[in-house]
Amino acid sequence: MRTELTPAPRSKLVGTSPFHIGEQAVQTRLGVRDVIEPWARQVVRPFLPEQHRAFFRQLPFVVAAARDATGRPWVTLLAGKPGFISSSDPVSLQIAADVLPGDALQGSLTAGAELGLLGIELETRRRNRVNGTISAAAGNNLKFRVGQSFGNCPQYITARRCREIEVRPMDRSASRYKRLTERMRRWIGSATTLFIASGYRGVGQHPAYGMDASHRGGAAGFVMVKDDTRLILPDYSGNNYFNTIGNLVADPRVALLFVDFESGSLLQLSGEATIDWGSAEVARHHGAQRLILIDIQQIVQLDGGLPLRWGEPEPHLPLQLVRKTKESDDVTSFEFEGLDDAALPAFKPGQYLPIELQIENATQPVKRTYSLSNAPGDAGYRISVKREPQGSVSRFLHDELAVGDVVNALKPDGNFVLTQGDRPVALISAGIGVTPMISMLRALVREPARRSVYFVHGARNGHHHAFAGEARALAERNNNVRFCAVYSQPCDSDNQGEDYDHQGRIDIDLLKDLIPALDADFYLCGPGDFLAGIIADLSERGVMPDRIHTETF
Structure with missing residues (x-):
């Protein structure tokens, strides 16, 4: 059954939205529509950038979502040796694989079928989503036409290392069920990872129509088995x-x-799924914003058929908090060292640190990722966290975590890092987006090449300006660094020329005045609407996409 949806208020932006009516309805309901639309228009693309094409080429498997002959959605894995996925141009992928014998989608991946793909590398927690259509299918060869492509954050992904094995046909089996067996219930109850398929097709043509494959993760037990047909x-x-939720609202x-x-x-x-937007049950699932209630109708179990195996999750790295420093009214830095002075893995400026926290009343460890705000070569790891009034994790860190406490972490990761070269570097941020930028700045001033650096940060006022003193001091000690602070609502105690340089917001006119000919590699971090505006303005003035690097908070 499909839900009748009221169209979302018309956007002030012209052109086709990257979201269909269901996604827009959820964004409107949750108050993020006006913020997410301009940002998504910059990062949801009708093609695969070269870095995403290269990513798919190296994968040993891809998650695939499609419908069977009756229209029922299913999700599966397509596997092969790295290189089984190729890309001859930015709008297509070639996949030399088929589903396993007995798979729910056997015989369904045919020309014209809608297909949602999720490329995911569990070892590094990288992932990329691409939706489109199978344009040709012959034997074990699919040609896929890209509709939409975009990256995803690494949060909630359990890191695992993959290896290939040989599988004999006699070791495979396929079975169909209507209800969960005890083995299935234990399997689901111990899972830390699942993949979910959903889709929506309305009337006419729209780039957001089609199938979607996504990842969900958490500590073992994060999926609750209500009974043998409900999760x-x-x-x-x-x-x-809200791609998945938006799909499910519409279909x-x-x-x-x-x-x-x-x-x-x-x-x-x-x-079929029902969304629980805020009953008392939601509060029983720590960190949940809402719940997806699933009534199971059909089950397929494929035993031993996948030619891949994964090792145990990456071991935890115990870290001890050695210092807490208040950086502004709402941002505090947390400095960690290895427990018992253990050596810590190296990191690159701009990368993030995944951590696990044991929070009171949470039935399982809570996972978060935070950008590192110190630089390689500094002692330990430093993360800097904004206290959110409704954020249970940020409030725990600010109010409860004490010097001497130990938290579990994984090694730093992430692709938002400085590129090598001699071109000037522009570090542009707003709000808590300053955290990876201060790490990059600290690293850049130590480089022997002494590249020109433009450090531009926007904050509400001095009370909310984290790292103001640290960044300004680095600029004063290094004549290749130009510092610029922009306050949108300065306080009476803020002095222009001393505490901040410009009033208003960071815009293209300011950047043109600061950066000659806009000749720089641009690193941008902050809220989505902030990034969307800067990216659009830089692109309009001829800055090439490979010189614009982004991270959204």
């Missing part, structure tokens, strides 16, 4: 696109895939 899946905070048909990483077995579920 509860918490929906945590994410990128605010409640849904599919889940659970992978047994040790045996290479797959558990495929298909059914």
Whole structure:
């Protein structure tokens, strides 16, 4: 059954939105529509950038979402040796693989079928989503036409290392069920990872129509098994696109895939979903913003067929808090060292630190990723966190975590890092987006090349300006660094020329005045609407996409 939706208020932006009516309705309901639309228009593309094409080429598997002959959604894995996915141009992928015998989608990946793909590298937690259509299919060869492509954040992904194995036909089996067996219930109850398929097709043509494959993760037990036909899946905070939730609001048909990483077995579920927007049950799932209630209608279990196996999750790195420093009214830095002075893995400026926290009343560890705000070569790791009034994790860090406490972490990761070269560097941020920028600045002033650096930061006023003294001091000690602070609402105690340089917001006119001919590699970090405006203005003035690097908070 499809829900009748009221169109969202018309956007002031011209052209086609990257979101369909269901996604727009959810964004409007949750108050993020005006913020996310301009940002998504910059990063949701009708093609694959070269870095995404290269990413797919190196993968040993890809997550695939499609519908069977009856229109029922399913999600599965397509696997092969790295290189089984190729890309001859930015709008297509070639996939030399087929589903396993007995797979719910066997015989369904045909020319004209809508297909949602998720490229995910569990070891590094990188992922990229691309939706489109199968333009040709012959044997084990699919040609895929790109509709939309965009990257995803690494949050909630459990890191695992993958290896290939040989699988004999006699070791494979496929079974169909209507209800969960006890083995399935244990499987789901211990899962830290699942993949979810959803989709929506309205009347006419729209780039957001089609199938979508996505990842969900959490500590073991994050999916609740209500009984042998019902599951509860918490929906945590994410990128605010609401692709999955928006699909399900418009078309409640849904599919889940659970992978047994040790045996290479797959558990495929298909059914219908209902969204719980805020009942008392939501509060019982720590960190959940809402719940997806799933009624299972069909089940396919594929045992031992996948030619891949994954090792145990990456071991934790115990860190001890050695210092807390208040950087502004709402931002505090947390400095960690290895427990018992253990050596810590190196990192690159701009990367993030995944951490796990044991929070009171949470039934499982809570995972978050925070940009590192110190630089390689500094002692330990420093993260800097804004206290959010409704944020249970940020409030725990600010109010409860004490010097001497130990938290678990994984090694630093992320691709928002400085590129090598001699071109000037522009570090442009707003709000808490300053955290990776201060790390980059600290690294750049130590470079022997002494590249010109433009450090431009926007804040409300001096009370909310984290690292003001640290950044200004680095600029004063290094004549290759130009510092510029922009306050949107200066306080009476803020002095222009001393505490800040310009009143208003960072815009293209300011950047043109600061950066000759806009000749720089631009690194941007901050809220989505801030990034969208800067990216659009830089692009309009001829700055090439490979010189614009972004991270959104």
